Amino acid sequence: MIFLDHLINGLSLGSIYAIIALGYTMVYGIAKMLNFAHGDVIMIGAYIAFCGLQYWGIPPVLAILLAMVFCTLLGVTIEGFAYRPLRQATSLAVLITAIGMSYLLQNIALMIWGANPKSFPTTFINGSNIRIGQLNISSATLITIVANIVIMVTLTLFTSKAKLGKAMRCVSEDRGAAELMGINVNRTISLTFAIGSALAAVAGVLLCSSYPILQPTTGSMPGIKAFTAAVFGGIGSIPGAMLGGILLGVIEIFGKAYISTELGDAIVFAVLIIVLLVKPAGLLGKPMREKV
Amino acid sequence: MKKLIALLLALALTLTVCAALAEEPVVLKIAHIGPTTGAAALYGLATQHGAEIAVDEINAAGGKYQIELITEDDEHNVEKVINAYNAALDAGAQMILGSTTSKPCEAAGAQGYVDRVFFLTPSASSTAVIEDKDNVFQVCFTDPNQGSASAQYIAEHKLGTKIAVIYNNADVYSTGIRDTFVEKAAEMGLEIVSEETFTDETTDFTVQVGKAQEAGAEIVFLPMYYTPASLILKTASDKNYKPIFFGVDGMDGILSVEGFDTSLAEGVMLLTPFVATSEDERVKSFVAKYQEKFNETPIQFAADAYDGIYILLAAAEKAGITAEMAPEEACDLLIAAMKEIQVDGLTGSMTWDESGAVTKTPMAATIVNGVYVFED
Numbered sequence: 291m292i293f294l295d296h297l298i299n300g301l302s303l304g305s306i307y308a309i310i311a312l313g314y315t316m317v318y319g320i321a322k323m324l325n326f327a328h329g330d331v332i333m334i335g336a337y338i339a340f341c342g343l344q345y346w347g348i349p350p351v352l353a354i355l356l357a358m359v360f361c362t363l364l365g366v367t368i369e370g371f372a373y374r375p376l377r378q379a380t381s382l383a384v385l386i387t388a389i390g391m392s393y394l395l396q397n398i399a400l401m402i403w404g405a406n407p408k409s410f411p412t413t414f415i416n417g418s419n420i421r422i423g424q425l426n427i428s429s430a431t432l433i434t435i436v437a438n439i440v441i442m443v444t445l446t447l448f449t450s451k452a453k454l455g456k457a458m459r460c461v462s463e464d465r466g467a468a469e470l471m472g473i474n475v476n477r478t479i480s481l482t483f484a485i486g487s488a489l490a491a492v493a494g495v496l497l498c499s500s501y502p503i504l505q506p507t508t509g510s511m512p513g514i515k516a517f518t519a520a521v522f523g524g525i526g527s528i529p530g531a532m533l534g535g536i537l538l539g540v541i542e543i544f545g546k547a548y549i550s551t552e553l554g555d556a557i558v559f560a561v562l563i564i565v566l567l568v569k570p571a572g573l574l575g576k577p578m579r580e581k582v
Numbered sequence: 583m584k585k586l587i588a589l590l591l592a593l594a595l596t597l598t599v600c601a602a603l604a605e606e607p608v609v610l611k612i613a614h615i616g617p618t619t620g621a622a623a624l625y626g627l628a629t630q631h632g633a634e635i636a637v638d639e640i641n642a643a644g645g646k647y648q649i650e651l652i653t654e655d656d657e658h659n660v661e662k663v664i665n666a667y668n669a670a671l672d673a674g675a676q677m678i679l680g681s682t683t684s685k686p687c688e689a690a691g692a693q694g695y696v697d698r699v700f701f702l703t704p705s706a707s708s709t710a711v712i713e714d715k716d717n718v719f720q721v722c723f724t725d726p727n728q729g730s731a732s733a734q735y736i737a738e739h740k741l742g743t744k745i746a747v748i749y750n751n752a753d754v755y756s757t758g759i760r761d762t763f764v765e766k767a768a769e770m771g772l773e774i775v776s777e778e779t780f781t782d783e784t785t786d787f788t789v790q791v792g793k794a795q796e797a798g799a800e801i802v803f804l805p806m807y808y809t810p811a812s813l814i815l816k817t818a819s820d821k822n823y824k825p826i827f828f829g830v831d832g833m834d835g836i837l838s839v840e841g842f843d844t845s846l847a848e849g850v851m852l853l854t855p856f857v858a859t860s861e862d863e864r865v866k867s868f869v870a871k872y873q874e875k876f877n878e879t880p881i882q883f884a885a886d887a888y889d890g891i892y893i894l895l896a897a898a899e900k901a902g903i904t905a906e907m908a909p910e911e912a913c914d915l916l917i918a919a920m921k922e923i924q925v926d927g928l929t930g931s932m933t934w935d936e937s938g939a940v941t942k943t944p945m946a947a948t949i950v951n952g953v954y955v956f957e958d
Contacts, residue, residue: 299788405623409842
């Protein structure tokens with residue numbers, strides 16, 4: 291029984307990692323850059339939803355939609371101002387810019403909302419916990435898992451069937467060739483950021499529904515863990531992010547429960563190192579051959 | 583020419599004597615150092631505001647001493663606190679009220695030990711803050727006192743015998759209290775059935791709470807600040823687990839977290855020497871002034887800092903500190919004075935020994951309907 295309890299806790303934590311990892315993997319797969327500000331866009335999304343729920347008293351669905359719209363605009367703006375001018379620069383320059391952007395967002399949040407942690411209202415999502423015998427599954431967990439599957443399937447279908455999605459894959463495979471074929475690379479990358487940031491808003495709400503402390507650094511640690519999950523599952527692969535996230539969450543909880551709470555994080559990263567040694571592209575990643 | 587010099591000298595001497603005779607108030611320069619931004623801002627702002635109330639009172643009373651309060655922000659960061667400390671000295675501070683939190687206070691206090699600067703911390707409660715430093719004194723309990731006092735309180739009030747401890751093993755504050763709690767608990771015949779750790783980045787407490795529940799703990803001891811504590815309360819509520827949660831001074835402030843569902847904290851107990859709803863006349867007056875000036879209810883940290891200013895005043899008076907005295911000169915005089923004074927503050931009647939630790943009786947409050955209530 292206690293095993294099942296831990297498993298459910300692991301799935302719950304993992305599904306949060308997975309939903310954040312989807313954003314990382316999407317941007318990396320198409321724009322070939324690590325958007326380290328992703329975790330902070332999540333935090334901003336959560337704050338917007340918090341304001342909607344707490345200050346303006348709008349219905350939860352509207353608050354989430356508002357957060358999504360705001361984050362979409364934010365993501366596109368960040369991409370346009372900070373990343374687009376660096377399109378031809380080295381990947382290191384882009385990486386550093388992303389880290390800088392991450393701190394910028396944190397400090398802006400600090401300025402607007404202050405340092406005091408806020409408690410995210412969770413009553414709307416935690417209405418009914420599901421009880422099976424002694425097992426307790428919170429509705430936040432179920433909603434997160436369902437949201438994950440829906441998003442993963444939609445994204446996979448979008449990139450394989452829709453015209454814009456196909457354009458994304460072209461840009462991902464060969465940016466130069468895609469441009470020659472008449473694909474607007476800049477617009478495609480902007481679209482990727484728009485989708486990734488809208489996902490971040492959803493992830494922010496789900497993250498704070500499960501762990502309702504909201505402060506300017508809320509996005510950083512989950513962001514790093516989710517990035518790890520994305521690498522674990524094979525960065526660039528959408529089902530990989532999902533698998534990586536869920537596995538990471540389950541390993542973390544089992545590590546804490548059966549080995550030691552002190553070593554929880556160490557175990558997670560040790561597993562990551564082992565997987566990458568055996569399968570450098572990650573679990574579902576495609577091994578890529580660099581042309582020389 | 584000689585006559586002129588003699589005349590000038592005599593004149594200068596007379597002037598000095600006159601200046602000394604006139605009843606000019608002595609202006610003490612006290613620097614408050616604490617995190618007024620960052621993760622621990624709630625505490626730093628509370629101590630700063632509490633100190634401001636005391637300074638306003640003293641300056642309005644117009645006694646022998648007037649106080650000029652210098653404020654510096656350390657962001658609860660061990661590097662930034664040194665900058666804050668240097669800035670305070672540059673601004674002419676003679677003594678320091680700070681730092682609010684343990685780790686920064688430990689760092690700044692050590693620097694102050696080398697430079698010979700007197701520190702009185704309102705709320706940094708780790709032993710390391712005063713250890714091997716004769717220049718640092720505390721208004722609040724030292725952690726050992728909080729941990730062992732909690733165990734003593736639990737045993738004496740027969741709250742339960744099976745106890746789970748969840749603590750932050752990356753934080754000196756949390757581990758310090760945990761160590762003495764565990765020691766005292768064994769002495770008092772309390773059984774620790776589960777002991778789990780977390781770190782600053784932890785947001786998921788399902789394992790820690792689950793293990794306490796599985797072990798059948800009646801009391802969960804939470805030696806930590808309120809941010810992780812609020813997540814633990816939420817997790818326990820999700821798991822339908824209802825033990826008595828017992829916290830220490832870091833738990834204070836949980837009710838003022840914006841958006842926090844206070845029903846989660848119902849029945850939570852915490853060791854605290856100050857409750858804003860107290861009927862005590864001086865507490866009432868302090869709370870009224872604080873609410874008027876800052877539009878919020880003071881927490882324990884504010885009361886500690888309020889007392890801190892009065893303690894510094896009492897020590898300065900005893901030591902005969904003057905406005906011109908450099909911090910290094912004032913330091914040894916203040917150290918000697920601290921061992922002799924007794925101050926009746928909002929947080930109790932206090933005396934100090936050589937270690938810098940305070941002696942006062944611990945009290946515990948319970949959260950009932952979203953407010954603290956003293957149990958006795």
